[in-house]
Amino acid sequence: MLLPISWLKTLTDLDVSIEAYIEDITMSGSKVEAVSLSGYDLEKIVAGRILSIEKHSNSDHLLIAKVDAGDGMLQIVTGAPNIYVGALVPIALDGGSVHGGQRIKKGKLRGEWSEGMMCSIDELGYTRQDYPEAPEDGIYIFPESCGLKPGDDAVSALMLKDETVEFEITSNRPDCNSIIGLARETAATYSKPLNLAKISLKEEAPGDIGGMISVEIMNPDLCPRYIARVVTNASIGPSPLWMRHRLSACGIRPINNIVDITNYVMLEYGQPMHAFDIDSISGRKIIIRTAHEGESFTTLDGASHTLDPSILVISDCDKAVAAAGVMGGENSKVTGNATAILFESANFNGTSIRLASKRLGLRTDASSRYEKGLDPNLALDAVNRAVQLVEELGCGKAVKGMVDCYPNRRDPLRISFLPEKINKLLGTDISAEDMIGFLERLEIRVEGAQALIPTFRADIETSADLAEEVARLYGYGNIPATLYAGSPSIGVKTRKQGIFDLIKAAAASLGYSEAMTYSFESPKVFDKLSIPGGDPRRNAVKILNPIGSDYSIMRTSMENSMLTSLSLNFSRRNDGVRLFEAAKIYIPKGLPLSELPDEVETLAIGSCGEGDFFELKGAVEEVLSSIGIIESEFSPIAPSHMHPGRCAEVSYKGSILGYLGEIHPQTAQRYSIDSRVMFASLNMDKMAEFANLRRAFKPLPKFPALQRDISVLARDDVSVGAMKSAIREKGGSCLEAVELFDVYKGKQIEDGFKSVAFSLSFRADDRTLKDEEVNIAMKSLLANLEEKLGARLRDK
Amino acid sequence: MKEKLESIRASALERLNRANDLKAIEELRLSLIGKKSELMGILKSLGALSPEERPAVGKMVNETSAFIEEKLSQAKQALILSAQNARLMSEAVDVTIPGKRRALGSRHPMQLALDEVTSVFLGMGYEIAEGPDIETDYYNFEALNIPANHPAKDEQDTFYVEGGFVLRTQTSSVQIRTMERKRPPIKIIAPGAVYRSDQVDATHSPSFHQLEALVVDHGITMGDLKGSLSAFIRQLFGSSTQVRFRPHHFPFTEPSAEMDASCFFCNGKGCRICKGSGWIEILGCGMVHPKVLQLAGIDPDEYTGFAFGVGVERIAMLRFDISDMRLLFENDIRFLNQF
Secondary structure: OEEEHHHHOOOOOOOOOHHHHHHHHHHOOOEEEEEEEEOOOOEEEEEEEEEEEEEOOOOOOOEEEEEEOOOOEEEEEEOOOOOOOOOEEEEEEEEEEEHHHEEOOOEEEOOEEEOEEEOOOHHHOOOOOOOOOOOOOOOOOOOHHHOOOOOOEHHHHOOOOEEEEEEEOOOOOHHHOOHHHHHHHHHHHHOOOOOOOOOOOOOOEEEEHHHOOEEEEOOOOOOOEEEEEEEEOOOOOOOOHHHHHHHHHOOOOOOOHHHHHHHHHHHHHOOOEEEEEHHHOHHHEEEEEEOOOOOEEEEOOOOEEEOOOOOEEEEOOOOEEEEOOOEEEHHHOOOOOOOOEEEEEEEOOHHHHHHHHHHHOOOOHHHHHHOOOOOOOHHHHHHHHHHHHHHHHOOOEEEEOOEEEOOOOOOOEEEEOOHHHHHHHHOOOOOHHHHHHHHHHOOOEEEOOEEEEOOOOOOOOOHHHHHHHHHHHHOHHHOOOOOOOOOOOOOOOOHHHHHHHHHHHHHHHOOOEEOOOOOEEOOOHHHHOOOOOOOHHHOOOEEOOOOOHHHOEEOOOOHHHHHHHHHHHHHOOOOOEEEEEEEEEEEOOOOOOOOOOEEEEEEEEEEEOOOOHHHHHHHHHHHHHHOOOOOOEEEEOOOOOEEEEEEEEEEEOOEEEEEEEEEOHHHHHHOOOOOOEEEEEEEHHHHHHHOOOOOOOOOOOOOOOEEEEEEEEEEOOOOHHHHHHHHHHHOOOOEEEEEEEEEEOOOOOOOOEEEEEEEEEEOOOOOOOOHHHHHHHHHHHHHHHHHHHOOEEOOO | OHHHHHHHHHHHHHHHHHOOOHHHHHHHHHHHHOOOOHHHHHHHHHHHOOOOHHHHHHHHHHHHHHHHHHHHHHHHHHHHHHHHHHHHHHOOOOOOOOOOOOOOOOOOHHHHHHHHHHHHHHHOOOEEOOOOOEEEHHHHOHHHOOOOOOHHHHHOOOOEEHHHEEEOOOOOHHHHHHHHHOOOOEEEEEEEEEEOOOOOOOOOOOEEEEEEEEEEEOOOOHHHHHHHHHHHHHHHHOOOOOEEEEEEEEOOEEEEEEEEEEOOOOOOOOOOOOOOOOEEEEEEEEEEOHHHHHHOOOOOOOOEEEEEEEEHHHHHHHHHOOOOOOHHHHOOHHHHOOO
16 A cells, blocks of 8 residues: 555644654554655756747757746756747756756756756656646646746645655555555554544535435345445546546556546545446446356456356446446446446445455456455445545536445444453553553544444454554553563473484485475476376375466475486586485375375485495485484385386385485486486384484493404305395304405306305303304304305305 | 723714614624623623622623613614604695595575574473474464455465365464364474465575464463564574564464564664665564464463464575575575585
């Protein structure tokens, strides 16, 4: 909402600087978004009368004018063709400045002195839209009726200088979508009176409205009130400068006096109005009804619409003449030929207007006010004000009376006024008298233990609402800041939150940097990741109104998020790209969704151009061991988006935690990554379930260990994991550790075989082991290797 | 005899001066005080002396032997030291050559900001509560005093999903879930992702993170809200930070406020970051609306509470002077590794 300060000052006193006003009104609850100053760059511009015009002897197009600028005669050289002797024009004097701050200096133009500049409306910072009487090209010429004399200040005569404050109006305060509403807030802030215009009407037109128009409301729930007034002898033309100026300052384009009056009243009171050419109302009857299914209607912007019963219309006996509260119809708009005008000032249900406006794709100044819910009592003042303006501007004669359909009157709400409760909520000690004073400034009357809430403040319903009104005029800044001294509490993270922290810290300490991605993605990712049809991962939660199809489903896995991030880094030729992300995936329990989906906290680890399978596996093992998950199991799997020979499922105690491996080069290609990509995905919720954070000290060994290295020949398809298990199985109770230290293929090793070297360490808690004891264990585990896996000790 | 011993000493010193490696010193030792040395010869021939002379001569021989031994040992030590020195010098490195680093990964700036904010509130005794990203209309709107067709629903540009669910537009939904689960005293923070259908630009994102706080107990006042938030913001941005509370509107709080902090880039003088106002908008807050308490089954006549919600990305951007929100979601490693 835009508020010109000059307009505000007609309604209440304001004797502080604009800076102070912005600060004060913001702190009392009306938030200032921006301030624009217009005309502040205009200096020393006066009215001047042209006394003579001669041609410049050294130029074909320049003229030399002698001008009476009040304070002596000036010579001005100009190129403007539209001036004439006797014209009164704005003159920027020597040392003054025009729009943009451009300085005017006395100087010679082709040998002739020029002591100032005649100004066009553009040079004064405005356009012909603001000043339609200005010539299209040339110097602004004051109308003779303006009453200015040479030397008078042109800036104030043309009302060029103003400050306009833009407010952010919250949805609970539709009353502040008006000049009066903001003036009321201003007056309350400074404890000054609000001076509203007195409305008195002459009603000079013959006849009575009763014989001219009737109104019927078919849906009183959607239209609580409809007032009609009629003006005859209309003479349509431009409205006066002051009105046009105020409309422009508030961002509304002036059209003609009648339309301008409806807009002016809407700005002033916040009550949208509409004017119909009464001759277009067939049967002279206004019917407020819902549209017929398929009813066609053309709004006054020329757009045609097909309506349905969800849209409320204003209709005559034959046809719709307006989409209620949104826009009038082409068929009934006020043109230059109109002689009698019907003014509508109505109240509509906010939700209904909001839905209709959405349905029609039309958001207008009227609909955006109506949709927040307006006070039906506003309609009366507004319509009378409009008619008063018609009389004042002389653009018509008001017919006596009005038609006012208002089946259910809205009366002021009474709520309990409990000063003690208010103080208790605020933590203040404000006296009841002061509270009453604050509330009265806002036109809330207190009668005993009750507060009477004016109907334009539908947002005030409870004691807490009253507390806010009191607090904001008392000043939020004056409420003492205290620290809640209630029940003592200890802030601790839950076990799961603590475990997630450990996981993320471990991933970062392993050299992976934390990434953050959106949790919605494109349904195309399923094909991109070669996820087979029918795979449950394709069952994603769909967003009904996504910002684009690329963000239209909630992810069911982390692959796409990670690969997209890696891809960006690859395309930017970044080195050392190792990323991790801990985020949710969304798994519906069934589709269509009938209950909330599972949200599974998932850890994704990825790298490109960096590391290999075993580095990634090492990272996964370290992350797991950081939360006490040791000896997780890895078994080969081959999902279609992964390298068929380099992918493993990770499980622990029979439960799958996730998987890791190298991304299939075809998948990587689809993400435009021409490099090896490593990826792991782990279910953090499961990890937290198995995490073991208990730490207990184990005494350090007292006796030395015996070390035995073995080198075993095994077929290629025998896994190291299987060999380790076979060794452990028969290694006896003293076998402390089995470490792989080499896998070798090549010279001296038969094709189809590999040499695998382990370092075994044996130790007993209670004695120094003897060679013979270890020899027995070795013999037994070697036998087991051979028997189970056909692996035998390599010949020396 | 005395002269003889003197000359042995002198000759020993002279020969020692010429010995310049450990081998030469060892040879010298054998030749000067070894079994076959002249000195040992003298010692062996003591028997030929009279019993009166023997002790004096023996003593002189031993003294000479000890003297030579000492000098040999000193010379040996000196040689070892100088050899070691020479080796160390030859091992000198160029200390300006970069170290061998095992790079640590970095934490995301949003997460760093969130951790910082979280730890402030943990220190003030708040628990951490959680709730789902995909919410019911009831928890996201209705229970927060935003009934069907309320204009605030439009303001928040909600993403709807099938089945009548929404992507939560605010972490305030966790307030309700907490109040239903737990009786007062309640003192929680709830961090998490929220969603609004904004197009992506330098200051908007369709998904971002919020941290919500809720305190409900007997006698909680707006003064407590002011005090708690002031303490929080001073922990986060420094003890000289000023705060101000402006009236505002949220459907789920009454009275409602927005909190600004004095601009910490210009100390309130006015700059690009604060758009010249000297203040930076930090968060929205207020006293829990009595209707919200009531809907969650808490008697608003008995209990009061305050709540606030802060945008975590916004805090991160202020904290780390990040000018464009899109950088946070791009995951360019050159960006991430700056934190």
